[in-house]
Amino acid sequence: MAPVVHVRDLQVGYGGAAVCAPVAFTLDAGGAIALVGANGSGKSTVLKTVLGLLEPVGGSVEVLGHPVDEREARFRREVSSVLDDDAYFPALTVAEHLYLTARGHGVLGARDEVTDLLDEFGLADHARATPVSLSSGQRRRLLLAAGFARPRSLLVLDEPEQRLDQRMRARLADRLRAEREAGGAVLLATHDPELVAAVCTHAVHVADDESRLLPAAEAADRIARVAL
Numbered sequence: 001m002a003p004v005v006h007v008r009d010l011q012v013g014y015g016g017a018a019v020c021a022p023v024a025f026t027l028d029a030g031g032a033i034a035l036v037g038a039n040g041s042g043k044s045t046v047l048k049t050v051l052g053l054l055e056p057v058g059g060s061v062e063v064l065g066h067p068v069d070e071r072e073a074r075f076r077r078e079v080s081s082v083l084d085d086d087a088y089f090p091a092l093t094v095a096e097h098l099y100l101t102a103r104g105h106g107v108l109g110a111r112d113e114v115t116d117l118l119d120e121f122g123l124a125d126h127a128r129a130t131p132v133s134l135s136s137g138q139r140r141r142l143l144l145a146a147g148f149a150r151p152r153s154l155l156v157l158d159e160p161e162q163r164l165d166q167r168m169r170a171r172l173a174d175r176l177r178a179e180r181e182a183g184g185a186v187l188l189a190t191h192d193p194e195l196v197a198a199v200c201t202h203a204v205h206v207a208d209d210e211s212r213l214l215p216a217a218e219a220a221d222r223i224a225r226v227a228l
């Protein structure tokens with residue numbers, strides 16, 4: 001079976017200029033890889049390239065055995081992503097957002113799924129609120145919940161810990177472990193050593209000079225010691 005993500009000598013950047021050293025990794029079903037590194041090192045740029053939002057400057061990315069094309073229905077069916085942006089519909093309530101996402105991806109029993117996600121992400125009391133009336137952390141919970149509201153083989157998250165309180169971070173880690181146990185694959189960029197240690201098998205240290213694959217425990221330890 002093809003890996004979920006196979007990245008070979010991938011150079012990422014803008015206008016043909018690479019922002020970091022080439023990265024290489026293989027992510028299999030049931031696995032989780034963290035991209036770690038300093039601010040501005042290129043983690044989000046790698047994620048956007050894996051998602052087909054940016055062309056590689058060099059090297060290659062395959063998702064589920066195919067070159068990435070985010071316009072293809074097959075790709076969009078398999079890949080759920082939550083990037084670091086406030087992408088929501090201002091006129092829809094929290095529950096409507098989740099319902100629309102689930103139904104749009106053909107989830108049967110979408111209402112029950114939405115009820116579960118509202119509970120899990122601590123949004124039940126805000127189900128009828130529109131995003132503008134939420135706190136920034138609650139909006140982040142909504143976007144994360146939407147990432148889980150649809151079927152997927154690959155979940156891509158950019159700094160999912162941002163603006164979450166400690167309890168929600170722990171819940172997110174549990175959710176991501178469950179994702180792996182159910183055979184899903186997770187690729188995330190993060191600065192949170194606890195998330196790396198709790199969820200990931202490996203980490204890719206994204207950097208200017210050399211991007212390296214590390215065991216997750218070592219990466220978490222080095223982030224905690226501010227050595228990455």
Ligand SMILES: Nc1ncnc2c1ncn2[C@@H]1O[C@H](COP(=O)(O)OP(=O)(O)OP(=O)(O)O)[C@@H](O)[C@H]1O
Binds near residue numbers: 044
């Ligand atoms: N749209 C863009 N056009 C040109 N350069 C960009 C663009 N977006 C980001 N960059 C640059 O690319 C480099 C990598 O940015 P990126 O957002 O990938 O870093 P990051 O590792 O995700 O950082 P952080 O930890 O701060 O989120 C930075 O130098 C940034 O200034």
